[in-house]
Amino acid sequence: MVLPGLTHPGSVVDRQVRLLDVMPTLLETMGAEGPPGLQGTSLLPLLRGEELPELPAFSELSYNKKTSLRSPPWKLIHDPATDRYRLYDIAGDPGETRNVIREHPEVAAELTERMRTIREAAEAASRDYPHQEGDVALTQDKIDQLEALGYVGN
Secondary structure, eight states: OOOTTTOOTTOOOOSOOOGGGHHHHHHHHHTOOOOTTOOSOOOHHHHTTOOOOOOOEEEEOTTTOOEEEEETTEEEEEETTTTEEEEEETTTOTTOOOOOTTTOHHHHHHHHHHHHHHHHHHHHHHHHSOOOOSOOOOOHHHHHHHHHHTSSOO
């Protein structure tokens, strides 16, 4: 992301940030407030050379419901189909080849609790925003715009 006066092309923030932090960052840059309950943290302090607390990254795969929590140097993965957890030292093992959960049960317990808390907060936030399932009718104009962007094939 390039923000005039704050970043330079090719600049790198050498720490974990999350996609959900982009919107709060852009809103703060514009001097605007987000909707109530907006998740994420503005990254502007990092861009100004200031500190921010750790930003744990939670993810969930919709097709198999596996979840992960990345809190450097650790990554915890939960597979609900087997109710198994795996823990990786992503600083020392970025390829995630060695499950170290038995060597670090206290880390696994802490991250498991944090994962539960984050999941519950995300589920609560999703209930606050109306959504619908099923097909959505698109106008021809919207279809043409999506095709121009490459999202829809001709």
